[in-house]
Amino acid sequence: MAIVKMQKLSVCALKKNRKITLETLQKLGALEIIHNAEEEKELELMDTQEARATFQKRSEIFESALSSLAAYAPEKKGLLESLNGNALVDKSVYEAYVEKAEEISRSAGEVVSAEKGISECRGAIQKNEARKEQLQPWIKLDVPLDCQGTDKTTVFIGTLTGVVDEAALFALASEGISSDSAVTGDVLFTTNDSTGISLMCLKKDEDQVYANLRSHGYAKVAQAETEIPSVLCERLDAQNKAKEEEILSYQKEIVAHASEAEAYRVMADYYRTRAEKYRFLASVPQSQSSFFIEGWVPSDKAERISKILTDKCDAVVEISDPAEDEEAPTVLRNNKFSQASESVLASYGLPTGKNVDPTTIMSFFYVIFFGMMLSDAGYGLLMALITGIVILKCPRMEQGMRRFLQLFFWCGLSTMFWGFMYGSFFGDLIDVIAKTFFGYEGKILHAWWFEPLDQPMKLLMYCILFGLIHLMTGLILRGRDCLVAKDYVSFVADTVAWMCLVLGLVLMLIPTSLFVSIFATTINLPAWAMMLGKILTIIGLVLVIALNGRGSKNIVLRLLLGLYGVYDLTSWLSDLLSYSRLLALGMATGVIASVVNMMASMTAGIKFIGPIIFVIVLIFGHTLNIGINALGAYVHTNRLQYVEFFGKFYEGGGRAFEPFHTVNKYTEIKEEQSL
């Protein structure tokens, strides 16, 4: 349970060793560079923007080649396998790939251009489809849409407003035309409010017919296609077919590269790592022939790093402790059990060098509270089994994921424990089965402690007691922070005073009739304890009133602030009541599990298929219950830590340690020693 002490490492080396120094540091992955704001005159920073962009781009080419491969030639991967982290690549294989970088790049380029070809084909097909759709109404036409007529005739193709049938069309078009002149036309389609027509007349009648049509809202067809619609449609269809085939051939081309996926992965990581190197290099000050790196390293690794750098890269290395005002980045180090919950702390905020790392203490409360909320032996067993198997089967899982699963493994065990305490194994499943199938009436699984549904008030009392312990622990941690900072007044005002006041009040409350009526139990305290309660309360009150306003010099104001401080008791009350969720969520799991069991047992009487439905209902119901209650338990355990516990002492605000390292998304190179 600690924050790893950080030291400053100053490295100075010759420029000719720059490559090897940087690569060594990157492989070690244990130094975070310090960006110095004030630049010295003789030193300058290199502009690596261009090189970085180049490498980034190359890495992206591999990425997009990989995503094409994943789309057309998906690799079969089991669920467990996909959890198993980055693939392990032999160093020799890796080096062979790097040697063939050009070749692999070309191959990835082919995949990318095939993908581009596919999307171009898709675009063309889509365009053709749209064109076809627009042609569809005119499909009956046997002249092109942009047909103007012949030497002697004029053709009108377009739409009229309103629905017009053939006879009406003929009548309205031929109005005012000498009867020996011919007008002939077709209604091609009608919609709700328009009619598509084609009409042919003699050239001499053109103006009259046009005027007639205009008076009925004639609009010339918008598309100027030069082919007969049906012919054009066929041609487009043929074109699309060809494009589809082209897509297939492109896909084949991509699939043919499937065997190179590993190479792509290695190269994607290779270029990503190189891009990262140039990003790092951009903040390394350099002179004409040497360069300087200043960075944070964990103090236990400092010696080793310094030795490696001196031996391998001819560098001059200096290790120093951080100055008083410097904020070192934070690295947490905890025992195996507690490190699982580091991420819980980290997502609230990392501690700064001045705080104590509360992970260890929090991890115990976390696991216990989670167990109380889920509180079913069967569910806990399932959780612990599943997470345990996954952890064992996937030894190389990514660290964050692994810790997350570890946390739930422990939470599962705790859930199992509390389940037995409350006498709940998939709710009352054992009793239900015994009763339904074997006709045995009575309880088989007895609670080790007691059943919450029988004595809810008793459990509520214990929940609040656990809450009190949790909060007091928080206060003690705050006191420790104050003592470390040598702020003794705050220690007395924030920790001692409140501990006295709260504990004193609790001791005074226990013998009162209020307590007895609420919890229906009498706890007989010895006289000295009652006396102690009174004394503690008075001491606490005096201290709070005297010290809460200690920032103010005005005596009246100080007194008022002190009295106002006593008002904080209400927040203690609400904090303590907040722990009632331990009871409520715990009961919710058990009761819903019982509902599921009861529903299942109702079906068991059906002939033949009864037991099958019984099992199906059980599986479905309990899965749902685990899901929703595990989510609830997770959220509310977090809340108890973040709001109630951390609220008492923890501020966070630390910065995560971000060392210069290899950026591997897919692969990990064997033999690569990281510290």
Add this chain to the structure above:
Amino acid sequence: MSMGDVFALLGAALAVGLAGGGSALGVGVAGQAAAGVMTQDPSKFARLLILQLLPGTQGIYGLLVGFIVLSNYGLLSGAPAGLATATGLGVFFACLPIAIGGLISGYAQGKCSAASIGIIAKRPEEFAKSMLFPAMVETYAILALLVSILAIMAI
């Protein structure tokens, strides 16, 4: 079935119906927001789903209370206990905290979840904290549940 049984049944119905309705509203509001974020970034699905589910608990609490009432007074086994009217009314009132609290807090928590989904859209790394805001609302549903259960147990 006595008048008391009817009141107890009414209480159970309201607990399940109103609290469930609150959850439905809340999960619905949050789901709309989550679906919007999914269109931009499908990889956030798991986190979005968790946030959407947060207001779902009120319905469970309502079910819990409803079930306790139904099973305590024989309304589930088909042999009503024949409660006195006053007792039945007592059960009815005992159901009200989770019915009303569940309805309102479910909806409010849903809106809060929808806002937290906005956090996931822009700053996915703040997932743990974004869960806290809706969890704050839930406190009051838990308190309502507690009073409902304790009251029913005491009747």
